[in-house]
Amino acid sequence: MTGGVDTHRDFHVVAALDGLGRLLGTATFDATSAGYSQLTEWLASFGPLAQVGVEGTGDYGAGLTRHLTGQHIRVVEVNRPNRQKRRRQGKSDTTDAINAARAVLAGEAHAAPKLRSGPVESLRVLRETKQQLTKARTAAINTLRALLVTAPTALRESLAGLSTTQLLVACANLDTPTVPASGLRGRARTASHDELAEALCDHETATRTALATLAATITDYDTRLTELTTQLEALIARIAPRTLACRGLGPDTTTQLLVTAGDNPDRIHSEAAFARLTGVAPLDASSGRQQHHRLSRAGDRAANSALYRITLTRMATCERTRTYLTERLAANGSNKKHLIRCLKRYITREIYPQLRTDLATLTP
Known part of the structure; x- marks a missing residue:
């Protein structure tokens, strides 16, 4: 028999079909290790399990795919049904699970999913982290330069003409008010917060604080990106x-x-x-x-x-x-x-x- 699974973050909907495409049953299981085992046992209760079509093997179905592959069950990657078919037949989780099983049984879906459990998956997660940090760093630099456009004249002119590296160093060394310790209570907390608020009411002081914070954030991004680059280079040289x-x-x-x-x-x-x-x-x-x-x-x-x-x-x-x-x-x-x-x-x-x-x- 053949199974089909419509995957979600918290649960998976599964359908079982016999060799002639007749529906044997549908069920819902939690997207947990225990749920994966229950799902496999439920499918096996209808007879020898030949294959399972899974939607979203690269995201919500990744854990289930690893579990089924570990049980030596053939997993087939199934794309979502085309929109014309959905308009004709409607859309529900149960329908998607049945369609996934039928796509595999009919040979319309035949692609093997990525295993996502080896060194290449390690490469992917490190590279994706690096890409996101790179985007965040670029956004932070753009924000810093945008703040300089509207900064007080004296502050803006003191930072004009600097390269990005020089600008980060200069902003990190700007004079900013001291943030009170988080453990303060009562009158000490009130007094320190009043003093901080009084300082930040000044436009130039607030701008210096924002610039210094952004500079520290960008510098931290640079450190993390350098580490990730070294990790990726070491890993890629080892595996490929x-x-x-x-x-x-x-x-x-x-x-x-x-x-x-x-x-x-x-x-x-x-x-x-x-x-x-x-x-x-x-x-x-x-x-x-x-x-x-x-x-x-x-x-x-x-x-x-x-x-x-x-x-x-x-x-x-x-x-x-x-x-x-x-x-x-x-x-x-x-x-x-x-x-x-x-x-x-x-x-x-x-x-x-x-x-x-x-x-x-x-x-x-």
Whole structure:
């Protein structure tokens, strides 16, 4: 029999179908370790469990996917039903669970989910943290510079013309009022708070305090980002030395390609599948006597962006790549964008064997 699961943060709705697609039952279980075990036992009560289709294997269904995989049960990643189908049939958690099971049974869903339990998952969580801290740092710097625009003239002029590094040091050293200790009580607390409020009523004092706080926050972000960069570089060198050694790849681009591929090497069965996953496989757009291929806008766009950066690096540093560009431009007048797309496809073909070897090495 086949199971289908519609996942949520706090609970999962599951449906069981027999080999002919007939509904055997539906149930709801908590999204906890105990709930995962109960869900598996409930499905097994209908007979031998062949496979389970799970929506959201990358978020709310990640824990269940790890549990089922650990029980040696085949898990299939199921996308949400298309909107036209939902408009016709309506939408409910039970309906979604049944549709997930039917998609697997009919062969419409067949993708293996990412395991999210190995070194590549470690890369993903560290990289995602770094990306969020980078965004927060940029936002803090923008806020600091915006405050300077409306700061009192004397303060603004004293900080004008400084680089970002110099500005952070200068702001961190600004004179600010002392914040009273949190343990104060009674009259001592009232007096200290009154003194602080009196100081902050002055516009320049409040602005200095805000600038100093932002500078300290940005400096802390810099420290954390440096630590994360070191951690990522050490991890990527350990788990993907062959991929990292490819020309034009660095820690960032290698990390992105690994995260896109996932921990399990069997998830991407061929080089062509990897090209489709990264959005560099051209789509046939031929008609009649005209043979033509067009740009694919599908696939993982972050991985596609990484391949673009790799291509630009090779165009700047690789003599073979520059020769290819020169010859193609002279031979048939192809535009540069088209040739970059061709290069991305070639680079994917070169990277895939190294990537698969690294992933296979990680698999116990």
